[in-house]
Structures are given as C-alpha cells and as structure tokens.
Amino acid sequence: SCTKLMCNCRGKIDPGSASRYIMLLVHAHVQGPVDSWKEFPQSVWELLFDMFTRRYVFTRPEDLPRARVVWESTAQTNFRKSMWEAQDKATKTTSSRDPTAWLDYGPVWLKRDYWESLCHHWATGPWQERSQAAKRNRAAHPEKNVHTSGSVSYATHSQKLRHELERGPTFRELFDRTHKQKGTNEYVSESACTIAEAYDRTMADRYAEGTPQPDLDPEAWGDAAGGPRYMSIFL
Known part of the structure; x- marks a missing residue:
C-alpha cells in the first residue's frame, strides 16, 4: 500500500x-x-x-x-x-x-x-x-538573512494567516508576512523586494493568464533568489 x-x-x-x-x-x-x-x-x-x-x-x-x-x-x-x-x-x-x-x-x-x-x-x-x-x-550580502519572523516558526505564521484569511495562505502571502515590516507594505530589505518581484514576473511569464498556477514553483523561486544556495534562506 x-x-x-x-x-x-x-x-x-x-x-x-x-x-x-x-x-x-x-x-x-x-x-x-x-x-x-x-x-x-x-x-x-x-x-x-x-x-x-x-x-x-x-x-x-x-x-x-x-x-x-x-x-x-x-x-x-x-x-x-x-x-x-x-x-x-x-x-x-x-x-x-x-x-x-x-x-x-x-x-x-x-x-x-x-x-x-x-x-x-x-x-x-x-x-x-x-x-x-x-x-x-x-x-x-548579509541582508539576505533578514526576515521578520524572529523566533516564530513558519508553521505558526501559516496558522495565523489561515485564521485571518479563513483559508490556507499562499506561499507569497506567507513570504510577505515574514519579510515585510509590520504595519507597512515595505520589505525588510532591498533583496527581499527584488526577489519577490522577480519571482512574480517569472511566474507570470511561465503560466498564461487563466491557467492553473502552482502555489510554489521551486525552480522559479531558486532563480529569483539567486540560485539554490539562497533559495533555502528565503523560504
């Protein structure tokens, strides 16, 4: 089985x-x-x-x-x-x-x-x-390690977002929650902003409007984050 x-x-x-x-x-x-x-x-x-x-x-x-x-x-x-x-x-x-x-x-x-x-x-x-x-x-580039989650786990952030949104959060929503200053729409670093924008552009290019889009495309994210070495830092 x-x-x-x-x-x-x-x-x-x-x-x-x-x-x-x-x-x-x-x-x-x-x-x-x-x-x-x-x-x-x-x-x-x-x-x-x-x-x-x-x-x-x-x-x-x-x-x-x-x-x-x-x-x-x-x-x-x-x-x-x-x-x-x-x-x-x-x-x-x-x-x-x-x-x-x-x-x-x-x-x-x-x-x-x-x-x-x-x-x-x-x-x-x-x-x-x-x-x-x-x-x-x-x-x-020490700023590549910057995020706002502190000691709070991604699982906890995910649960909080699920409660707020009344549905499961997307990967990008979770990324924004942990990489934007609280109470603002500003990313904690220029790198985080650049990577998020690059990922969004790549996803738009890869998936035509109206077609199913995965919650996370690891290859696209790896490219946006500067390769596999940085991919895990920004997840």
Whole structure:
C-alpha cells in the first residue's frame, strides 16, 4: 500500500519520512563522480520518481500539478545537503580544507572511486575559485538573512494567516508576512523586494493568464533568489 502525501505551504513534502526516502533513493543510484543533482541522467530522474510513487501517493488534487517539481526540488536539496555534509565531515576529520586530504574519508553511501574523483575535482582551481567567490558573496550580502519572523516558526505564521484569511495562505502571502515590516507594505530589505518581484514576473511569464498556477514553483523561486544556495534562506 502507498503512504499518503501532501505538499505543504513551503513547497516541501510531508511527511518527513518521504523526504528521507528520496535521499535514500538518490544515494543508492549515484552512477558516477557527480556532486550536483543536475548531473544525474534524465533516465535516473524518471526511475527514482517512479520508485518513489510506488511507495507514496499525493492525495490532494491541488498537489498533483506541482508534485513532480516539488519532488525534484527535494531530491536536489537533499543531495546537495548530503554532499555538503560529507565535505564538512571530511574537513573536520582531517583538519584540512584541501580536498586531496579527504580521499580516505568519503561517505558510506558513495563508492570510493567516485569520492576520490570528486576530491581531485574539488582540488582544481575553478572549483576552489567558485567556492571562495560564494563565501565572499555571502559575506557581502548579509541582508539576505533578514526576515521578520524572529523566533516564530513558519508553521505558526501559516496558522495565523489561515485564521485571518479563513483559508490556507499562499506561499507569497506567507513570504510577505515574514519579510515585510509590520504595519507597512515595505520589505525588510532591498533583496527581499527584488526577489519577490522577480519571482512574480517569472511566474507570470511561465503560466498564461487563466491557467492553473502552482502555489510554489521551486525552480522559479531558486532563480529569483539567486540560485539554490539562497533559495533555502528565503523560504
């Protein structure tokens, strides 16, 4: 029998066990020295989604149009997180940021020769340059971490909005609630305003007027937020 699923207001899959199962599937089907979900062959994407839907089923009609895109976003995020955790653990174990020192400290879910190839790849100039550029970018844009939710969880904000609106809030409504100054229509930062506007434009371009539009398009949001690295910050 299949376990019932739903996509929550933040574009994630509930229950959490489904997300963990996606990660297990991805780990079991790494077919080479890849460190990005986009490097997986399309045939593997199709295989994994088919395997996933044999165990889990989306039951709410409103979830069906975005089920695949949310699944892919979850797979991409989980794989990126797994790879980052593997690098972080190797760094701490060896007390070195030199990838060539990590050769003997790969994750159990990745074949040793794949890990070794990745370590040599990460040790090259271009990858190191991108890594350092990303660090500088994060340091130069601290406002990307600004929001107004404080210690209040998104779930609590969602419940409050549901009560106020007498319906479930959309993703954008929840974003505005947590990224606008209270009592005003002003965003807490220029970045938040720019991202919201870029996302709205992208959605308008992608979905013709009158056609069904998903509550959240993770790919469009990732593009608007400046790529996957910033996507989670603004969710």
